[in-house]
Amino acid sequence: MIWMTVGNSRSKDLTELEMLSEMVTGARFKEILLVLSWSEMMAVRGCDDEGRKRSSISPVTSPKNITQNREVSKLSAIAMAADTLPPLIAAQLNYLLTHSPHSVKVDQIWSGCKNSNLPDRFTLLIPFCLDYIKWDVIYNAQYPLVAPDIIFAAEDDIFHPLPFTGEAEGDVQTPKSSLCDWNSKDPSRLLSLIHELRDLYTSYQRKRVGEVxxxxxxxxxxxxxxxxxxxxxxxxxxxxxxxxxxxxxxxxxxxxxxxxxxxxxxxxxxxxxxxxxxxxxxxxxxxxxxxxxxxxxxxxxxxxxxxxxxxxxxxxxxxxxxxxxxxxxxxxxxxxxVASIGVRRHFIEALAPLFGRPIEADPVFCRKATVLAASGVFTFLVHFFLPTQFPKQQPVLMLQSSQHFNSQGTPVMSPVLTDYPWSPRWEVSQMAERIFEFLVEECLNFKKYCNETLLQQR
Missing domain, CATH: 3.10.110 (Ubiquitin Conjugating Enzyme)
Structure with a gap:
């Protein structure tokens, strides 16, 4: 963290930290301050464990190194199916969406009865030939033990994939379909049926292409x-x-x-x-x-x-x-x-001696990192976005205030920053140092930008 002023006493350190906690309205930074140990408080103020001054500009070490981005779960088709469809039908659909090697999606769910609130049919989007085909799966909520009907697209009106079992062409018997001996209590049956039909559809399209x-x-x-x-x-x-x-x-x-x-x-x-x-x-x-x-x-x-x-x-x-x-x-x-992942990881590690440990970082692809910084009592986050072509392409920086919010209640953000010293031939430590030096000056411009943004809202 960039810190421009340094206290001279332990009591002053605590007082300014408490004041900073009151000024910062960002929930994340308040949580960080609550768990700071004494040595970390001294790091905030640029002092050692005895309260002695270390330097005029020193990093803030965050109390916790968050090495994984928390993924926010979204409302998926799986959850929607479990909440709205009858249990036996929902189990079939959930199993299909969870276990299919293809990225099958649900387009819509509806009911076959006008006066019924119990949906029993849905449209699947099934990947095929780098596009999606739409198939309607028709169950009957009144008879959930019965196998579903499948309705194909209108342009595939000559696609008849499942002839009756036992029909023969000469002495060749037709393979047994997944619809035979249907067991509605087996959640994998719909998955088997859709995969069987998709394989038959692949053969059907290949035959059509061969006839052109x-x-x-x-x-x-x-x-x-x-x-x-x-x-x-x-x-x-x-x-x-x-x-x-x-x-x-x-x-x-x-x-x-x-x-x-x-x-x-x-x-x-x-x-x-x-x-x-x-x-x-x-x-x-x-x-x-x-x-x-x-x-x-x-x-x-x-x-x-x-x-x-x-x-x-x-x-x-x-x-x-x-x-x-x-x-x-x-x-x-x-x-x-794949090799560039290691280079990006070394760059993120090189940020720690200057900015303190990142409070957030992408641990798998090393494409993003966030550090906490301050100039005086002005605190802000620095977001690093690393391209896949790093270090040929430089990181994109973005600053986010912890104290200034727009009329919608979201933190004030800077425009993307790319106009700073950079060379792909530098060592990662030099890259981090040059960015640090750039931000010592740029944070003052950002503070002015934040204040002007608040004035415009009045």
Whole structure:
């Protein structure tokens, strides 16, 4: 913490701390002051354990190093289902949302009876080919032991996934469906049903793509069909299809295991979306497909696919030729992103000798840290936001007052600060020192900004 004045006696130290506690209305800082030990009080005032003066500018050591960000739980579809659906149906839905390897979402829940307050049906958003398909799951609240009906989208009117058990084509028997011997008391049955239908839907879409009259598409499919996890779909009917989309999983590596202690519940993947325009017989030269990298939003904490420069698609190139070069580049950048976590962690550790221990820090990806600082009796927080490209890209700083609040009751914040001395070639200790020196002056400007903000509200 930046502290501009230093007391000369123990009684004065306590008096100013008590006064500071009264002035600071932020609940977090009040809690911090309540648990300060004597040695920590002396650290606040720049003195040693005997009350002797140490320096004219010294850090405040926070009483507690909070190494994890507290995640605020949100109202999820799981909780909503448990509160509104009949118990047996809720158990099925909760199990699906909790245990599915796909990020299945609930779009809406409603009742099949106009005069009933007991909902018994819902719409699922199921990930497929880097998009979502909507399926309505129809239970009957009056007969909760009966298996549900599934209603597919109107454009999939020819999708008939579950023929009657025992129907045969020649001597081949149809596999047994999850709907057979339905057990409503087994919460995993809906999960099994949805996964079975999704697998059948994947095969259905692959068959439709294969029926599109385009020689280039047929060749592309033949070269990558053996690749595990690839999905494809048509944009419209087979006769009117204008384009065909491919979702190609990249990197044969477990991204979740690369980051120690990562909070990801679903398996993280990076995909290449390839969109081929359908070539008619009368067309001349086939145009290059549109390509784009896609990943889950959670992966952005580690690695931003927007920083990847896609290799050019050369004339006459096929997808099987394009993928190896892309994957090699992508793998290198992902491993560099994992290694940069350690660099960011060392930078956050380098803040402690100058600012005191951070009161908050991101322990997994080391993307954020917050320290408590003061100039005289003006106390404020310094938020550090570290980019994935650190140290090539410098941290973004933001100051937050502990004593000034706007008309909505929220603390006054500074604009983002990036105009300070920085070089990616410096040692992390020098980076922290230069930021500290910058903030010694900048905190005075911020205090003036806070006071002007309050005057404008009057």
């Amino acid at each position: 009259d385009d020689d280039r598409l047929k060749f592309e499919i033949s070269t990558i069909i053996s690749r595990e996890g690839i999905e494809m779909c048509t944009g419209g009917g087979i006769e009117k299809a204008e384009e065909v989309k491919f979702a190609v999983p990249l990197l044969d590596m477990d991204l979740n295991k690369l980051v120690h202690g990562c909070p990801w519940r679903h398996q993280q993947k990076i995909y290449l979306q390839v969109v081929y325009p359908v070539i008619r017989k009368y067309s001349s030269v086939p145009s290059a497909p549109r390509v784009k990298l896609v990943s889950s939003s959670e992966l952005k904490a580690l690695f931003s696919i927007e920083d990847v420069k896609l290799p050019p698609w050369l004339e006459g190139m096929c997808l099987a030729e394009y993928l190896p070069t892309l994957e090699e580049t992508l793998k290198t950048q992902v491993l560099e992103a």
